[in-house]
Amino acid sequence: MANKLTFDSVQVGDKLPTIVRPVTQEIIWKNAVASLDYNPVHIDPEWVKTAQPFGIPVTVCHGMMTMSYMASVISDWCYNVMGKIMRMESKFVKPVPAGWTITCNGVVTEKHLISPNSNYVVVELTAANQHGETVAVAKAEVMFPDA
Amino acid sequence: MCAVNLDRYLKTEKQKKFSYNFLQNAEDYQAWDEIKFREEYDGEQVFDIKAEDMIAYAEGVSDPNPLFNNEEFAKKSTYGELVPHPIFLTQIAFWCIGIKSKGNWIRTPGARNPGQVIEFYEPFHVGETIHIKQKAYDRYIKRGKYYLTFQVDFYNPKNVKKARWLCSLVLPKTKADIRKFVRGERGVAV
Numbered sequence: 466m467a468n469k470l471t472f473d474s475v476q477v478g479d480k481l482p483t484i485v486r487p488v489t490q491e492i493i494w495k496n497a498v499a500s501l502d503y504n505p506v507h508i509d510p511e512w513v514k515t516a517q518p519f520g521i522p523v524t525v526c527h528g529m530m531t532m533s534y535m536a537s538v539i540s541d542w543c544y545n546v547m548g549k550i551m552r553m554e555s556k557f558v559k560p561v562p563a564g565w566t567i568t569c570n571g572v573v574t575e576k577h578l579i580s581p582n583s584n585y586v587v588v589e590l591t592a593a594n595q596h597g598e599t600v601a602v603a604k605a606e607v608m609f610p611d612a
Numbered sequence: 613m614c615a616v617n618l619d620r621y622l623k624t625e626k627q628k629k630f631s632y633n634f635l636q637n638a639e640d641y642q643a644w645d646e647i648k649f650r651e652e653y654d655g656e657q658v659f660d661i662k663a664e665d666m667i668a669y670a671e672g673v674s675d676p677n678p679l680f681n682n683e684e685f686a687k688k689s690t691y692g693e694l695v696p697h698p699i700f701l702t703q704i705a706f707w708c709i710g711i712k713s714k715g716n717w718i719r720t721p722g723a724r725n726p727g728q729v730i731e732f733y734e735p736f737h738v739g740e741t742i743h744i745k746q747k748a749y750d751r752y753i754k755r756g757k758y759y760l761t762f763q764v765d766f767y768n769p770k771n772v773k774k775a776r777w778l779c780s781l782v783l784p785k786t787k788a789d790i791r792k793f794v795r796g797e798r799g800v801a802v
Contacts, residue, residue: 486674492674494616494618494621495621495671495672496672496673497618497632497672498618498621498622498623498627498632498668498672499668499669499671499672499673499703500669500672500702500703500706501626501627501630501632501702501703501706501707502702502706502718503618503632503633503634503719504634504719504720504721504723505634505635505721506721506722506723506724508616508618508632509615509616510616511615511616512615512635512721512796515796515797515798516721516722516793516796516797516798516799517798518721518722518723518724518793518798518799518800519724527725528725528726528727528728529699529702529725529728530672530673532699532728533673533675533697533698533699533702534673534674536697536698536699537673537675537677537697537698539698540675540677540679540680540697540698541677544677544679544695545679545689547690547691549732549735550698550732551731551732552729552730552731552732553698553728553729553730553732554727554728554729554730555727555728555729556726556727557725557726557727560724601727
């Protein structure tokens with residue numbers, strides 16, 4: 466990867482820097498406060514013992530927290546050169562309980578050459594637990610300022 | 613009732629005002645089978661973006677990027693101002709939807725997040741007041757689960773559309789199912 470990240474320098478197959486984030490109940494509570502999403506499946510260990518929306522008796526982290534982690538892979542990569550996410554689509558495939566560690570990776574899979582103000586790349590992102598099992602996937606369309 | 617007290621984490625003005633007991637008003641949440649299409653709804657309240665809101669979101673998603681949490685650093689950057697974390701709009705959405713507006717199904721106990729789509733048009737800035745427009749976008753059944761998607765659009769006071777969130781959840785089907793979850797019983801098949 467070139468030192469100065471630009472649309473021209475980005476190539477299909479480029480790998481983005483990995484992000485590793487632990488998930489604890491404390492972190493989930495802080496995320497609930499930050500997002501204002503206080504669903505009891507995230508914040509209430511007593512409630513979830515019997516309610517079990519995911520079929521497990523423990524709290525799980527917010528899907529939006531996992532999506533935020535995946536988005537941070539993009540922002541860590543290109544926000545310092547004014548890159549921006551135009552669209553992001555995520556799918557959550559496995560609930561993430563407290564105690565897990567999430568590793569997020571991204572790779573450039575498409576490069577769309579349209580016109581100077583419309584060019585963009587597609588980054589495919591994955592979030593996996595400490596066993597390497599995928600918990601979420603995402604796809605982000607990213608634009609760079611014209612050189 | 614919610615047995616957890618999170619007061620120790622509340623820092624911002626909005627966090628201190630926001631009701632975090634999602635079980636409390638669940639009787640008023642729209643159920644999956646009550647959703648109406650072809651109607652557009654305002655949010656319950658607007659969101660005045662403050663630096664503390666952006667900083668709190670970045671902290672809540674464990675992102676140490678100084679563009680998100682250090683006003684002085686951000687002012688000296690090419691952005692010239694604090695930058696919101698990409699998924700900051702989650703906070704705006706929950707605040708604007710509040711407790712009573714249509715779209716309050718987003719607070720439903722027992723809901724599950726299958727995945728989301730967000731389109732970003734213009735960046736959010738500190739000092740802006742954001743309002744939302746929302747409407748039902750899709751409702752479907754897949755593998756025995758009940759999916760609902762709302763289209764939530766975010767606007768500044770000049771009605772410049774900043775972002776669109778196609779917000780989806782797997783929901784309990786009926787009010788009776790929601791009541792089971794409020795009682796701490798499983799209200800849906802897994």
